[in-house]
Amino acid sequence: MKRTFFDKQEANIMLMHTNSQLLLENKFQFIHPYDMEPCRDIIAFVDGIDWTHVPFEDEEWNYMLNRQEYLLDLCLSFDITRDSIYLQKGKNLLLDWITQNQTSENWRTIDTGIRLMYWEMTIHYLEERSMLSNSESEKIAHSIEQQTSYLDDHYIDKYDLSNWGILIVTGFFITSKRIGIRQESGIYQRMLNRLTNQLRLQIQPSGNHWEQSPLYFMEVLRSIVCIHQSQVLRDEPVQKLLEEKILSMYHFMPHFVTPEGTTILQGDTDEMRVEDVIQTLSLLYQQDLPELFTRQVSVDYLLLYFSRYKTEYLAWQENLSKKVATNYPKTMTDDFTGNYYYHNDWDSMSSYAHLYNGPLGSGHGHLSLCHIDVTLGGDNILVDSGRLTYVESPLRYLLKEAPQHNTVVINSHPFGEVLDSWRFETVPTSLSNRVYEDDRFWAVRSAYVDTQVNGDFKVVRTVLYIKELDSFIILDQVVDIGDNAFSNMTRYFNLNPKIKARQEQDHVSLDIKNKRYYAYFSEESIHVEESFFAPTYNDLVVNEKIMATSSQPTQYTVLTKYSNVVVKETTVQKTDNKLCSEEKCYGMAITIDGQEWLIYSMIEDTYSGHKLYKIDGHPVYGQFGVVKIDRNNEENYMRLF
Numbered sequence: 001m002k003r004t005f006f007d008k009q010e011a012n013i014m015l016m017h018t019n020s021q022l023l024l025e026n027k028f029q030f031i032h033p034y035d036m037e038p039c040r041d042i043i044a045f046v047d048g049i050d051w052t053h054v055p056f057e058d059e060e061w062n063y064m065l066n067r068q069e070y071l072l073d074l075c076l077s078f079d080i081t082r083d084s085i086y087l088q089k090g091k092n093l094l095l096d097w098i099t100q101n102q103t104s105e106n107w108r109t110i111d112t113g114i115r116l117m118y119w120e121m122t123i124h125y126l127e128e129r130s131m132l133s134n135s136e137s138e139k140i141a142h143s144i145e146q147q148t149s150y151l152d153d154h155y156i157d158k159y160d161l162s163n164w165g166i167l168i169v170t171g172f173f174i175t176s177k178r179i180g181i182r183q184e185s186g187i188y189q190r191m192l193n194r195l196t197n198q199l200r201l202q203i204q205p206s207g208n209h210w211e212q213s214p215l216y217f218m219e220v221l222r223s224i225v226c227i228h229q230s231q232v233l234r235d236e237p238v239q240k241l242l243e244e245k246i247l248s249m250y251h252f253m254p255h256f257v258t259p260e261g262t263t264i265l266q267g268d269t270d271e272m273r274v275e276d277v278i279q280t281l282s283l284l285y286q287q288d289l290p291e292l293f294t295r296q297v298s299v300d301y302l303l304l305y306f307s308r309y310k311t312e313y314l315a316w317q318e319n320l321s322k323k324v325a326t327n328y329p330k331t332m333t334d335d336f337t338g339n340y341y342y343h344n345d346w347d348s349m350s351s352y353a354h355l356y357n358g359p360l361g362s363g364h365g366h367l368s369l370c371h372i373d374v375t376l377g378g379d380n381i382l383v384d385s386g387r388l389t390y391v392e393s394p395l396r397y398l399l400k401e402a403p404q405h406n407t408v409v410i411n412s413h414p415f416g417e418v419l420d421s422w423r424f425e426t427v428p429t430s431l432s433n434r435v436y437e438d439d440r441f442w443a444v445r446s447a448y449v450d451t452q453v454n455g456d457f458k459v460v461r462t463v464l465y466i467k468e469l470d471s472f473i474i475l476d477q478v479v480d481i482g483d484n485a486f487s488n489m490t491r492y493f494n495l496n497p498k499i500k501a502r503q504e505q506d507h508v509s510l511d512i513k514n515k516r517y518y519a520y521f522s523e524e525s526i527h528v529e530e531s532f533f534a535p536t537y538n539d540l541v542v543n544e545k546i547m548a549t550s551s552q553p554t555q556y557t558v559l560t561k562y563s564n565v566v567v568k569e570t571t572v573q574k575t576d577n578k579l580c581s582e583e584k585c586y587g588m589a590i591t592i593d594g595q596e597w598l599i600y601s602m603i604e605d606t607y608s609g610h611k612l613y614k615i616d617g618h619p620v621y622g623q624f625g626v627v628k629i630d631r632n633n634e635e636n637y638m639r640l641f
Contacts, residue, residue, distance in 0.1 A: 002079035002301075004313040010297055012276055013076060020077035023070055024089055030064045033272055034218055037064055037390065037537045049093075051100050058391050060537075066106065067114040068093065071122045076301055078125065087131060090122045095136065098143045104150050110164045112147050113171030117226060119144070120174045121305055145179050148172050152187050160197045162362065163209070163216040169195045170223040173232045174306075183234050196238055199224070203245045204336040207252030211362045212337055214256050215269035218277065221249045222302060229284065229307040243285075250281050254290050255332035255341040258380050259350045261292065264373045265384035266339075266356060268364035270536040276300040279320055284309060288325035290346035331442065333435050337361070340435055340444045342465060349378040351470055355463055357430045357446035363422035367415065368405040369430055369448045370461040374472055374559055379512050380496045381559060382406050383543075386534030392421050399534060402492070403545075408476050409490045410457050415450040426451075431458070436640040440467055443640050445624060447603075455482025460603045462624055464640075469592060471560035477586065477603050478553040490549045491523070493557070494531060497543035501528045507565075508546060520558040520567045522588075523548035554586045566591040572600060574610040575619070587615040598627040 005013050015032065022029055026045040030038050037060035043053070054062045074090040077083075097115075101107070123140060126132050132140070151168050159165030172191050181188050202210050202220065209217040227233060228242040253274060256264050262271040276298040282289040284307050297317055311319075332341040338358015344351045352375035356368055366384075374382040385404035389396050398404060402414040409415070417425035431447040442465040450457045458479040465472050480486040495501060495510065502509045503526060510517040531545035548555065558567050572580050572587040584604055590597045600615045602623045613620050618627045624641040 001310060001312050002076060005297070005299060005316075006080045008297065008313045010299055010313070012299055012301060013080070016073040016076050016301070017080060019070060020073045020086055020089075023074060023093070024085065028065060028070070030061070032069070033274075033276065034215070034222065035064060035069070036215065036219065037061070038270065039064070039538050041538075049096060049100075051097060052106050058389065058538075060390055063108065063111050066097070066101075066108075067111045068097065068118050069114065071118040072302060072305070075121060075125050075305075084129065084131070087122075087125055087129065091126055091131060091136075094119060094122060095139070098139060104146075107147075107150060109151055109154050109159075110167050112151055113164075113168040116144065116147060116171030116175045117223075120178065123178070141179055144175050148175065148179065148181070148187070152190060155190075155194065160194065161201050161210065163202075163211060163220050165194060165198045166202065166220045166223050169198065170227055173227050174230060177232055192233075192235055192238060195227075196241065199238075199241055199245050203249060204334070205248070206332070206334040206336050207248035207250075208334050208337050208339060209249070210337065211267065211364050212339065212356070212358075213267040213269045213361075213364045214263040214272065214274075216364060217249070217253070217256075218272065218274060221246065221253070222277065222300070225281065225284075225303050226306045229303065246281070247285060247287070250278070250285065250287060251329075252332060252334075253278060254293065254328070254346075255343070256339075256354065257292070258352050258373070258375045259292065259343070259348050259378045260375065260380050261295075261348065262380075264354055265386045265535075266354075266368070266371075267361065267366050268387040268390075270386070273298075277303070279316075280304060282323045283311075283316070283319055287323065288328060289323050290328040291324050291326075292346045292348065294320055294324055295348070331435075331437055335433065338430055338433055338446070340433065340446075342437075342442045344465070344467065344470070347378075351376050351378075351465070351472075353442075353463060353465060353472060355444050355446060355461070357433055357448060357461075359430065360424070360427050366400045366405065367402045367418065367424070367427065368407060369402075369415065369428050370446050370459065371405040371407055372461075372463060372474065373406075376470070376472075376517055376559060377515065377561060379498075379515065379517070381499065381510060381517060383494055383496050383533070385494050385532060385543075387537065388532075388534035388540055389537065390421055395532070395540070396421050399532065404492075404494065404531070406493050407491070408459050408461065408478070409492065410450055410459070410478060411452065411454070411485070411487050412490065413452050415448075434641055438638075440638065441465065441626065441640060442467070443624065445641055449481075452485070455480065455485030457481060457486065458603075462601055464599065464624075464626070466597065466626075469560065469562070469597075471558060471562070473590070473599060474557040474559070475586075475588075475599070475601055476555050477583075477601065479583065479603060480553070486553055488549060488551050489553060489555060490547055491555060491557070493519070493546040493548070494533070495544045495546065497533045497535075497541050499544065501544045501546060503528060516563075518558075518560050518563060518565065519546070520556075520560075520565060521546075521548045522554075522556045522567075522569065523550040525549040552582075554582045556588055558590060560592075562592050564593060570598065570616050573614045575612045575614060576610045578609075580613065585613050585615075589616065594631050596629040598629065600625055600627075
């Protein structure tokens with residue numbers, strides 16, 4: 001079965017087999033899709049493995065070493081070649097770890113939970129081929145008992161709301177049968193209660209994980225699938241709860257993937273391609289999936305092992321083609337975490353947006369209220385800057401701060417303050433979000449409070465996607481809650497490192513892959529400078545960042561593929577013909593090929609005088625709307641909020 005995927009050069013199995021050759025020589029490289037802290041540098045142990053080794057002054061490398069997820073690579077290489085040298089190496093690595101780790105001095109709970117899951121798989125292979133002596137089996141069983149007791153003894157309440165908790169209980173349940181832990185035992189019941197609490201607390205009704213990191217979302221999802229598919233739980237209600245949560249996460253997952261096929265970089269995460277998990281779950285649970293994830297066969301072999309799903313390459317390919325949904329939902333509105341997603345289609349040339357305005361989540365969160373990711377025509381344009389490292393360092397702090405996200409900064413004072421790698425001195429408060437969609441528009445409006453020494457400010461970001469134009473308008477408005485403390489506003493736009501930005505007279509050209517997009521700004525000061533972008537852990541590249549600064553509290557950006565765009569502010573009056581301030585109602589006009597779109601926005605309620613407004617003479621009402629004036633001067637008015 002596995003051989004057919006290898007013969008067809010499926011990417012994951014090829015990577016794992018290549019890594020197995022390194023492992024045979026005690027060489028370690030962590031570049032798998034879901035390695036939590038990947039590292040391309042290869043570390044070789046010539047005189048035996050030092051399980052406490054910390055290269056690069058980064059303890060995360062040592063944690064990866066001790067998780068032993070690479071044991072799966074050796075098992076797969078055996079499946080491909082039928083050469084027992086790979087299983088013998090897995091056995092040696094497992095027993096060597098036991099010999100050198102008799103005490104828990106070099107253990108962590110999360111790594112222990114992960115390690116036990118990969119041990120179970122490896123032991124199963126070894127037992128099937130009678131490669132363990134009685135003494136070796138006893139030694140392994142004793143170590144598993146020691147580690148499961150450690151997980152129970154060192155469990156703390158905060159793990160109920162952490163990906164650590166899920167990974168801890170996964171390792172316990174996967175190995176519980178092996179050491180004969182009974183369902184009525186105290187440790188089993190404690191772990192079952194913990195799992196139940198974790199599932200109910202961590203996984204939101206939307207299907208999102210509360211920490212809002214795609215990487216840790218994937219770790220949690222894959223772990224609970226392993227529990228569910230392995231059938232180790234004898235508690236039927238929890239088994240049903242597992243399936244319910246798995247399916248909700250499955251249906252949420254495609255929405256944090258851009259048309260380029262990579263996940264957004266929200267919080268602490270890496271750019272990942274997750275089609276292997278989506279394809280595998282689609283076939284295991286008989287679920288529809290978007291076309292975007294079917295361009296090539298991709299398999300999650302961890303899930304395949306615990307499911308005992310038997311298949312081969314051509315059958316996988318055929319079954320997958322039957323699961324493609326032509327009407328997969330294009331929007332995801334997650335009010336629970338303040339995340340809003342839109343795909344205009346599910347192909348690699350489509351456009352996409354994600355806006356975040358919600359609770360910070362865990363220490364993996366970043367200062368990114370009202371951050372927006374934007375893709376046009378299949379090209380990622382506005383991006384998050386990533387995480388790079390967990391080592392206490394200026395770069396770690398920098399990448400968590402507001403200017404490394406597509407955010408608004410008032411009076412040159414970024415909202416929130418990073419204290420260290422995991423903590424914050426202050427964070428802003430998100431207020432509200434609203435979403436609208438019809439066959440012409442998708443829009444989201446978000447607000448938060450920025451509390452500063454000299455005053456408080458209400459910041460409102462409205463994002464409008466005009467489907468007919470395949471263009472995005474980002475409108476930012478600030479209300480000075482204090483006594484005229486506002487002096488200036490800077491907006492940051494971090495660009496895909498593949499983009500080369502060039503300032504023109506009335507716009508910024510964005511060149512990528514022989515294509516050009518255009519960004520129009522209302523600010524009087526536009527500056528493009530070099531910045532930092534970390535697509536994966538330990539991987540830093542240079543990108544460009546646009547900084548737009550103004551002394552006015554309302555500013556716009558138009559992102560489009562059109563070169564002949566005219567954008568301007570326009571007059572707004574009440575029906576008594578008196579001009580109104582932009583704090584009460586702001587108006588702008590976009591003209592493309594002779595067709596005009598009037599956009600107005602009110603973020604403060606009108607409670608005195610005439611309540612009806614006119615934008616360029618067209619009557620409008622409500623908080624946000626669009627008036628389309630076609631080439632025959634016919635008006636089409638739509639109130640969105």
